[in-house]
Amino acid sequence: MPKQVDHQERRETIARALWRVVEQRGTTHLTLREVAREAGISLGQLQHYFASRAELLGFAMDLAGEQGARRVGRALAGLGERPHPRAVLRAMLVELLPLHADSRVTSRMSAAYVLEALHDEEVHARARGALLQGRGAVEQVVRQAIADGLIAADRDPVVETDLLLALTGFTTLLELRVVEPDAVLAAVDRHLDGLFAWEAGSAGP
Amino acid sequence: MPKQVDHQERRETIARALWRVVEQRGTTHLTLREVAREAGISLGQLQHYFASRAELLGFAMDLAGEQGARRVGRALAGLGERPHPRAVLRAMLVELLPLHADSRVTSRMSAAYVLEALHDEEVHARARGALLQGRGAVEQVVRQAIADGLIAADRDPVVETDLLLALTGFTTLLELRVVEPDAVLAAVDRHLDGLFAWEAGSAGP
Numbered sequence: 001m002p003k004q005v006d007h008q009e010r011r012e013t014i015a016r017a018l019w020r021v022v023e024q025r026g027t028t029h030l031t032l033r034e035v036a037r038e039a040g041i042s043l044g045q046l047q048h049y050f051a052s053r054a055e056l057l058g059f060a061m062d063l064a065g066e067q068g069a070r071r072v073g074r075a076l077a078g079l080g081e082r083p084h085p086r087a088v089l090r091a092m093l094v095e096l097l098p099l100h101a102d103s104r105v106t107s108r109m110s111a112a113y114v115l116e117a118l119h120d121e122e123v124h125a126r127a128r129g130a131l132l133q134g135r136g137a138v139e140q141v142v143r144q145a146i147a148d149g150l151i152a153a154d155r156d157p158v159v160e161t162d163l164l165l166a167l168t169g170f171t172t173l174l175e176l177r178v179v180e181p182d183a184v185l186a187a188v189d190r191h192l193d194g195l196f197a198w199e200a201g202s203a204g205p
Numbered sequence: 206m207p208k209q210v211d212h213q214e215r216r217e218t219i220a221r222a223l224w225r226v227v228e229q230r231g232t233t234h235l236t237l238r239e240v241a242r243e244a245g246i247s248l249g250q251l252q253h254y255f256a257s258r259a260e261l262l263g264f265a266m267d268l269a270g271e272q273g274a275r276r277v278g279r280a281l282a283g284l285g286e287r288p289h290p291r292a293v294l295r296a297m298l299v300e301l302l303p304l305h306a307d308s309r310v311t312s313r314m315s316a317a318y319v320l321e322a323l324h325d326e327e328v329h330a331r332a333r334g335a336l337l338q339g340r341g342a343v344e345q346v347v348r349q350a351i352a353d354g355l356i357a358a359d360r361d362p363v364v365e366t367d368l369l370l371a372l373t374g375f376t377t378l379l380e381l382r383v384v385e386p387d388a389v390l391a392a393v394d395r396h397l398d399g400l401f402a403w404e405a406g407s408a409g410p
Contacts (some may be wrong), residue, residue: 020231025324026233026320026321026323026324050290086206106326108320108323111316111319111320112320114316114377114380114381115231115313115316115320116231116316117380117381118231118380119230119231124381127381128381128382131275131378131381134384156391156395158388159388159391159392160395162375162378162384162388162389162392163372163395164395165374165378165383166371166373166374166378166385166392167368167371167374167376168370168371168377169370169371169372169373169374169375169376170225170367170371170374170376171370171374172319172336172373173336173367175319175322175323175368176319176322176329176332176333176336177333178333178336178337178370179335179367180371183363183364183367184367186361186364187364187367187368187371190361190364190365190368191368194399
């Protein structure tokens with residue numbers, strides 16, 4: 001099915017053009033026309049692949065999400081055969097934060113997508129679905145670590161998962177250079193130390 | 206100086222119109238024309254008070270920040286004469302999160318402002334300044350609590366302040382209904398418990 005492959009390839013090329021526009025000129029005035037110009041095609045050609053701004057943004061977000069998952073996968077593969085859950089959670093969190101160029105584009109696009117979601121039910125449902133899926137993956141690691149005795153049994157896995165996800169709040173602090181990357185990594189490590197250091201907890205053995 | 210008062214009043218009226226536009230229709234396509242329409246004035250009249258979109262957004266952000274500070278002040282006043290630093294930090298955090306209509310508008314506007322800041326140096330400097338000021342206020346409470354022996358002396362005040370600010374990451378989770386308000390409050394309380402429960406820490410007395 002070479003036709004279908006071409007179609008998918010063209011859609012990915014357009015999504016990458018969108019990423020470049022987001023990275024270079026921001027999302028405030030993002031238009032399909034601008035993305036078409038960046039992709040070197042006409043607006044009409046772009047609209048053949050994406051009927052609306054929301055559809056293009058959704059596709060570009062999905063593609064960015066897949067690439068992010070692949071980056072996390074590579075980071076986990078580098079941790080050996082049975083990585084410690086602390087290292088797994090750290091790799092997931094670090095990938096979500098705008099600490100390098102690839103994740104910065106994803107993070108900026110996500111921010112624009114969330115704003116769009118507030119006034120577009122379809123975008124809202126899609127963004128919510130992706131976040132719930134990510135939340136589920138983190139909660140699974142937390143629950144397994146509790147089952148394995150690596151996190152204290154009196155910790156609530158739902159609360160601890162929410163707290164881990166909330167650390168994505170470092171995104172804004174990084175983007176505005178209120179906190180430097182080293183300080184963010186120190187804080188993430190401090191949080192993970194507190195989560196896993198159950199010898200130190202009052203409920204410890 | 207009735208003229209100056211009028212000028213300030215008119216600017217506040219326009220800022221409130223901007224808030225309504227942000228609340229009702231989002232920030233993605235926010236234009237001065239739309240805000241003028243909402244304020245019931247012409248675009249030319251609006252431009253007499255604000256030369257640019259960035260200037261209007263900056264003023265509206267400052268005004269929202271002042272109102273937020275006043276809400277925190279009222280919440281703190283309700284805590285009695287010498288409130289516990291845990292209650293002070295909780296009041297500050299809760300006010301930053303989109304848990305009620307007023308703070309939701311501020312939070313959505315901030316999100317739009319941060320995106321604008323990525324490609325506008327003046328907005329970046331202004332947003333960064335406001336965040337650094339807020340960060341300083343939180344760090345002061347944390348340092349005093351350490352000095353008073355309410356937070357363990359081996360906690361790093363900079364890292365703990367960063368972790369508290371990172372909890373604003375709940376904003377996105379709330380907006381996309383990935384986490385409910387009650388769960389956010391439970392997680393904030395859990396984090397504060399961990400910060401103040403120094404009897405439980407390995408470095409405790």
